[in-house]
Amino acid sequence: MSPRRSYDQYCSAARALDAVGDRWTLLIVRELLAGPRRYTDLHADLPGVSTDVLASRLKDMERDGLATRRRLPPPAAAYVYELSGRGRALLPVLQALGEWGAPLLAERRPTDAVRAHWFALPLMRSLAGLGDGVIHVRLDEGEFHVRLGSVDGPVYGEGPAPEEPDARLTLDTEACSLLGRGDLTLPEAVRGGRITVTGEGPLAKALREA
Known part of the structure; x- marks a missing residue:
């Protein structure tokens, strides 16, 4: 394990950057916010990172208490972070x-x-305040789901959720980008037909009435 580099400054921002300021670290956090991931899955969803750098960053994150590595029970018997x-x-x-x-x-x-799931965190900003629940999202690039109000577990995931979602959204990648940039509001997107909302629960109703 490489020695820890430090700015050697008694400053909270500097100390935070000691832990997460290296290239790729925060993007690994982005991926792990989706829940436990295997090394091979992380490498596939972080195009451009070398295997050596990814392994080094994961070890640094374990050392700094940001992530843990554990073995899944059989029949999987694989390690996840x-x-x-x-x-x-x-x-x-x-x-x-x-x-x-x-x-x-x-x-x-x-x-x-x-990757479709890279739009999850920006989209969650637009969905804040609508209530808690699981929303399935379909984009041109693929599908993912977000978990509004999640505290201890994953906040999003690639592909459909394992349980029935509270609402389903269908939109194109451009509309999702506009929402993330703040150039399009959620009510404008729904009223203008840029987002199709399906579902009968309170969260789907809140989305249609946003």
């Missing part, structure tokens, strides 16, 4: 960072990789 409470506490940090960086997504570059 998951966030600790300290790691999950980085959710508002990522939300704020994503909001700050949203204007930079005005143009998608030809070299940009994309």
Whole structure:
């Protein structure tokens, strides 16, 4: 394990950057907010990271108490990484960072990789205040689900949720990007037909009446 690098400053921001300021660390947190992930899954959803760097960052995160590694019971018998409470506490940090960086997504570059679930955290900002529950989201790029009000567990996940969602949203990737950047509001998207809402529960009703 590489020695810990430090800014050697008695400052909370500097100490935080000691732990999460290295390249890829916060993006690993983004992936693990979806719940336990295998190393191979993390590597697949972090295009551009080398295997050596990913392994090093995960070891650093274990050392700093941000993540843990455990073996799944048979028949899986695979190792997964998951966030600790300290790691999950980085959710508002990522939300704020994503909001700050949203204007930079005005143009998608030809070299940009994309995964459907990368839209989960920005979309959750638009859905805040509607109530707790599970929402299934279908984009051009794929499907994911978000868990509004989740405290201890995953806040989103790739693909459909294992349980029946409280509401289903269908929208195109452009509309999702506009919502994330704040260039389109949720009520505008629903009223303008940019978002199709299905479901009969309170959360689906709140979405239709947003």
